[in-house]
Amino acid sequence: MTADATAPVAKPTVPAEEFAERRRRAAAAARARGLAGLLVCSRGGGTLDRYADVLYLTNFYTHFPFIPDFEGNWSARAHTFLILPVDEVPELVIDVPDDGRIRLADGRVTYSDFVLDDAVKALKTAGLGSARIGLVGGDVLTFTMLNKLRVALPELVIEPADDLLMGLRSIKSPAEIALLRRASAIGSRMIEAMMDAAVTGASHGDVVAAGLNYLVPAGGMLYNSFMASGRGGDPSRFAKSNFPTWGSDKRLADGDWIRLGISGAVDGYVFDLARSKAVGPVTNRQVELFESAIASIEATLAAIRPGATAGDLGAAGLDKQKSMGFAVDGVFSAMGHGIGLGWDDPWLARGVATPIVPNMVLSVERTIMQDGYLGDYEESVLITPDGYERLTDATTRFW
Known part of the structure; x- marks a missing residue:
């Protein structure tokens, strides 16, 4: 089937009052932990890398690319700080002008080239200069930035607090x-366009271009396209690239799988899915791998029921894979994860005790390899009170 980028798709929005409620709940969680407030840091830069926390609380994203600090000229470009005291007015420090999307009616917005310096000032203004606060998004701070923060505020006590916000983000609102x-x-339409383009003689780049021709007019942004093609048997053939992931110079040929x-x-919210197919006539051995990946996902989904944990789902999928004779020896030992404004909790892995509850959205995924053959499948589902609803609706089988 061919995707139509001109087909109208209704565009929902998050109301301003929901952002205020998120901040209220985040501040309440900080207070319950004995913290005086939160310092929430995100990084944008025109990519999809670690923008979620500030966007979740304020609807702000910076498109400015990351550049090293230049003393006397700028600091922490591509970074954004929300200072969220438990009892005072919040302040958002940004490095590009507000385009009208910020939702912070109960707080202040400071636009600055010196983002880190003004975040320090905001902490002092909020009475947090020597307080005990939680840091959300510490992994996006450079060592230099964290050092400057500690030098400027030597009495400030900082504790990791990513789990507070991740807990809130894991349960989705109707919006x-x-x-x-x-x-x-x-x-789903994007991956169908890519599958249509995955024909004999095409390159991985050709396939991605077909998907982008749908995604870009639809207002979406590509995070990554993990691509591989090849053929099983002896000798087997495997084609992939790491940078970019669609950069392989091998062209697809009859007898390959991809x-x-x-x-x-799209609007910050993530899609995440996978499909496999044969190039040219399909073989029984190819179908065995394709169907095994699907069966592992279906076993995971079948484990969704009231009272189930993330560990139950992970074990169900991995046990199914082993029961079909495929070793669980890949680099990704989970059966999936939550999604929202990025990769959310919970991870569907053995031993994870997090309950699976309504209004979580999960991406359930599995890649299976054997003897040079590969099957890959991923679906996103909404957890409902009595089960789940599929959100992805791309064609499942291309054979």
Whole structure:
């Protein structure tokens, strides 16, 4: 089937009052932990890398690319700080002008070239200069930035607090579910366009270009396209590239398989799905791998029921894979993860005790390899009170 980028897709939005409620709940969680407030840091830079926390709380994203600090000229470009005291007015420090999307009616917005310096000032203004606070997004701070923060505020006590916000983000509101439903629909059409383009003689780049021709007009942004092709047997053939992931110079040929694992975002909300198919006539051995990946996902989904944990789901899928004779020896030992404004909790892995509850959105994924053959499949689902609803609706089988 051919995707139509001109087809209208309703565009949901998150109301301003929801952002205020998120901040209220985040501040309450900080207070319950004995913290005086939160310092929330995100990085944008025109990519999809670690923008989620500030966007979740304020609807702000910076498109400025990351550049090293230049003393006397700028600091922390591509970074954004939300200072969220438990009892005072919040302040958002940004490095590009507000385009009208910020939702912070109860707080202040400071636009500055010196983002880190003004974040320090905001902490002092909020009475947090020597307080005990939680840091959300510490992994996006450079060592230099963290050092400057400690030098400027030597009495400030900082504790990791990513789990507070991740707990809030793991349960989606009706508006977020609508945004994830739309993102999954666009991702589904994108991967179908890519599968249509995966024909004899095409390159991996040709396949990605076909998907982008749908995604870009639809207002989406590509995070990555994990691509591989090849053929099984002896000798086997395997074609992939790491940088970019669609950079292989091998062209598809009859007898190959190809797998596509794509992720991206629409209005910040992530789609994440995978499919496999044969190039040219399909063989029984190819189908065995394709169907085994699907069966592992279906076993995981079958484990979704009231009272189930993330560990139950992970074990169900991995046990199914082993029961079909495929070793669990890949680099990714989970059966999936939550999605929202990025990769959310929980991870579907053995031993994870997090309950699976309504209004979580999960991406369930599995790649299976054997003897040079590969099957890959991923679906996104909304957890409902009595089970789940599929959000991805891309064609399942291309054979």
